[in-house]
Amino acid sequence: MSDIFKQLKKVSQVDIVDQTWIARNKRELLGYMRLHPLVRTASTPLLRRFFRMVPSVAFLSAILLLTTGGMSVAAQGSIPGDLLYPVKIRVENIESAFVFGTQNRAQFEVSRTTKRLEEVTELAIHKNISNKLIMEAQVRLERQVQTTSDTIDAVALENKELALETALQLSSTLEAHKAVLDQLGPKADSIVKPQIQDAINSIVQTSDSVQNAVSSLSKQSRANTIATKTQPDLKENSLAKLESAKKKLNETWELVIKLPEDSLVRIQAEDKLLSAQDALTNAELDIELAGYDSAITGIQAGSKLTAETIALLETAKNTTTAVQQILDTTQTASPSQLIDPSKSTKPTPLTSPMTTLAPTSSQTPTPQVSSSISPTPIQ
Amino acid sequence: MDITERSFANIYDEFAPKIFKFCYFRVSSKEEAEDLTSQVFIKTWDHLSAGGALTNIQGFLYRIANNLVIDFYRKNKNRHEVSIDSTLDAIDLPDATDFVKDLDLRITIEQVQSKLELLSDAYREVITLKYISDLSLKEIAHIMDTTENNISVRLHRAIEKLKKLME
Numbered sequence: 359m360s361d362i363f364k365q366l367k368k369v370s371q372v373d374i375v376d377q378t379w380i381a382r383n384k385r386e387l388l389g390y391m392r393l394h395p396l397v398r399t400a401s402t403p404l405l406r407r408f409f410r411m412v413p414s415v416a417f418l419s420a421i422l423l424l425t426t427g428g429m430s431v432a433a434q435g436s437i438p439g440d441l442l443y444p445v446k447i448r449v450e451n452i453e454s455a456f457v458f459g460t461q462n463r464a465q466f467e468v469s470r471t472t473k474r475l476e477e478v479t480e481l482a483i484h485k486n487i488s489n490k491l492i493m494e495a496q497v498r499l500e501r502q503v504q505t506t507s508d509t510i511d512a513v514a515l516e517n518k519e520l521a522l523e524t525a526l527q528l529s530s531t532l533e534a535h536k537a538v539l540d541q542l543g544p545k546a547d548s549i550v551k552p553q554i555q556d557a558i559n560s561i562v563q564t565s566d567s568v569q570n571a572v573s574s575l576s577k578q579s580r581a582n583t584i585a586t587k588t589q590p591d592l593k594e595n596s597l598a599k600l601e602s603a604k605k606k607l608n609e610t611w612e613l614v615i616k617l618p619e620d621s622l623v624r625i626q627a628e629d630k631l632l633s634a635q636d637a638l639t640n641a642e643l644d645i646e647l648a649g650y651d652s653a654i655t656g657i658q659a660g661s662k663l664t665a666e667t668i669a670l671l672e673t674a675k676n677t678t679t680a681v682q683q684i685l686d687t688t689q690t691a692s693p694s695q696l697i698d699p700s701k702s703t704k705p706t707p708l709t710s711p712m713t714t715l716a717p718t719s720s721q722t723p724t725p726q727v728s729s730s731i732s733p734t735p736i737q
Numbered sequence: 738m739d740i741t742e743r744s745f746a747n748i749y750d751e752f753a754p755k756i757f758k759f760c761y762f763r764v765s766s767k768e769e770a771e772d773l774t775s776q777v778f779i780k781t782w783d784h785l786s787a788g789g790a791l792t793n794i795q796g797f798l799y800r801i802a803n804n805l806v807i808d809f810y811r812k813n814k815n816r817h818e819v820s821i822d823s824t825l826d827a828i829d830l831p832d833a834t835d836f837v838k839d840l841d842l843r844i845t846i847e848q849v850q851s852k853l854e855l856l857s858d859a860y861r862e863v864i865t866l867k868y869i870s871d872l873s874l875k876e877i878a879h880i881m882d883t884t885e886n887n888i889s890v891r892l893h894r895a896i897e898k899l900k901k902l903m904e
Contacts, residue, residue: 362903365849366868374761374846375754376771376836383775384749390779391742394786489742552743 385563392500395493435678437480438498439491446473464513464524467506471528472672474499475535475561480678482557483542483550492553496560503532503564507571514575518582522575526662529568530669536561538673538681546684572662580654592650599654600641603661607634610667623674627667634663740785748794749778755870756802762865763806763858765850767836773809777802799870799880803862810858855902860895867892 433445450470457466478495481487506528514521539558546554583595611631617624641656677685740748756777761770780801784791791797837843849869853861866877874892878885 362849362852362899363868365845366864368842368845369758369762369849370869370871372842373754373758374837374842375757376767379771380753380757383753383771383778384746386775387749387778387782388742388746391745391782391786394782396740396742396786493742556743 392493392497395490437477438495439481439487460509460512460516461520461524464506464509464521465527467502467509468524468527468531471499471502471506472531472676474502475531476676476678478557478560479535479539479542479681482539482553483546483680483684484553485547485549487553492556496557499560500564503528503568507568510571514578518575518579522572522579522658523661523665525568525572525575526665527669529565529572530662530665531673532561532565532568533666534669534673536565537670538677538685542681542684576655576658580651580658583654584651589648593645593648596641596645596650596653596657599657600638600645603638603641603657603664607631607638607660607664610664610671613671614667617671623670627670630663630667630670634660634667636660637663740791745782745785748798752795752798753778756798759799759802759865759870760806762850762853762869763861764809765854769809773802773805776805780805793879796876796879799866799872799876800882803866803880806862807858852899852902856895856898859891860898863888863891864895864899 433442433449436442436446450473454466457463474495478499481492481495507525510521510525510528513524536558539554539561543551543554543558583592610627614624614627614631617627637656637660641653641660644650644653644656753774757770757774760773760777761767764770764773777798781791781798784797837846853864856864862881863877866872866880867874872880874885874888877892878888881888
């Protein structure tokens with residue numbers, strides 16, 4: 359008889375649950391919670407009356423906005439919770455009605471995603487912000503990413519290459535904003551740290567499906583090219599893709615060298631572009647050796663890194679003062695290697711011979727590479 | 738208790754394995770137990786998001802879990818009665834604990850399950866809460882919405898029944 363009690367005791371002392379299921383179910387629960395946020399009522403009737411007025415004020419603002427251009431500009435910088443935020447959304451909806459063509463639609467949705475990402479980032483660092491607003495912004499972001507992914511799927515039916523390019527833009531934008539939040543996390547006030555982590559989690563959650571789409575489109579595009587082209591066509595096609603990737607890379611270099619030499623963004627951008635150059639140089643060699651599958655993979659890798667750099671630059675350019683202040687505070691408080699070029703951590707050494715000629719972070723990025731790729735932007 | 742989205746996620750981390758274990762020893766199926774556990778947290782969140790308050794989170798979760806198990810039995814009454822008597826159960830049992838990696842623990846779980854299945858659901862309920870979920874009589878009384886005395890008597894009878902079945 360004591361056996362059963364021993365067994366019961368043993369069972370009572372251990373967890374028998376499947377941890378994979380626990381994690382998966384938690385994600386689903388968090389999703390459910392976002393869609394059904396906690397209701398927080400205003401504490402006084404006066405406040406309640408004020409909040410009831412907010413939609414009407416916003417609506418009036420929208421009318422004004424449509425008649426005055428300045429208002430729409432003012433609304434562009436608003437975030438959820440601001441009086442002008444509904445105006446911003448309304449303006450976007452109006453703009454959306456004038457977007458024609460699948461590719462243009464996809465581009466428009468990518469730029470809308472960027473706006474939602476900026477809002478999530480901005481809200482994450484606000485101290486006195488309601489959970490409901492944060493949750494709503496995250497749900498809005500997730501829905502927007504889904505919409506953008508759907509439009510990319512539509513583009514893929516017409517043109518896989520363009521779809522891949524747009525998907526890369528989307529994934530790079532998500533990654534760049536996550537990187538900003540990652541940097542903010544350790545530096546921000548402890549009150550907002552959980553909010554920042556929530557924002558990171560929200561982006562990670564949406565990033566997975568986008569990354570899968572990028573990977574799947576890359577494979578499809580590669581397979582299509584290899585399967586449908588004859589050998590001479592393949593070479594021509596690969597060279598055309600390489601040229602296009604190089605052009606984009608050089609254009610991006612031009613933007614990067616305009617940044618202050620000691621800025622963190624420039625160091626990160628240079629690092630990515632050097633890797634992109636590496637990938638393209640190797641791809642060029644692969645084309646010479648008729649290794650087209652490998653060449654296209656290299657071109658895709660180079661294009662991805664370039665897209666990531668562009669997203670990094672865009673995100674840095676649009677960073678709000680509030681976000682920048684947090685990042686700057688730490689930089690001043692701790693003159694880290696990241697901002698002091700003389701102490702900067704060198705980019706991860708690359709294997710290509712080109713890497714050995716890579717500039718230090720304090721130099722203008724003018725690595726000597728084959729003439730076909732010009733890392734020195736054309737002056 | 739002032740619950741936020743964040744604190745509820747922490748509550749999930751702490752209680753989901755416990756609620757799963759409770760459900761699992763009541764329904765003897767991993768899938769059903771997972772489904773019930775999931776429902777427990779959704780229902781609790783619905784209660785909170787509708788403005789409801791929580792004073793005893795553990796008690797609340799177990800009470801919902803217990804009610805869901807009772808509903809489960811009510812809905813699957815016929816199926817359950819058949820499955821207990823079915824000779825195929827002896828073959829099905831090992832698969833039911835596949836998700837437990839430790840073989841020794843797996844055997845123990847199966848032995849406990851086979852003994853609990855010999856009890857009526859009312860006795861199984863109180864034994865599970867007391868010895869598997871390791872709750873006090875007071876906590877069990879709260880979950881089952883009755884008095885501690887009542888639970889004490891029920892537990893005593895359940896143990897007696899178990900002893901008899903083991904002879």
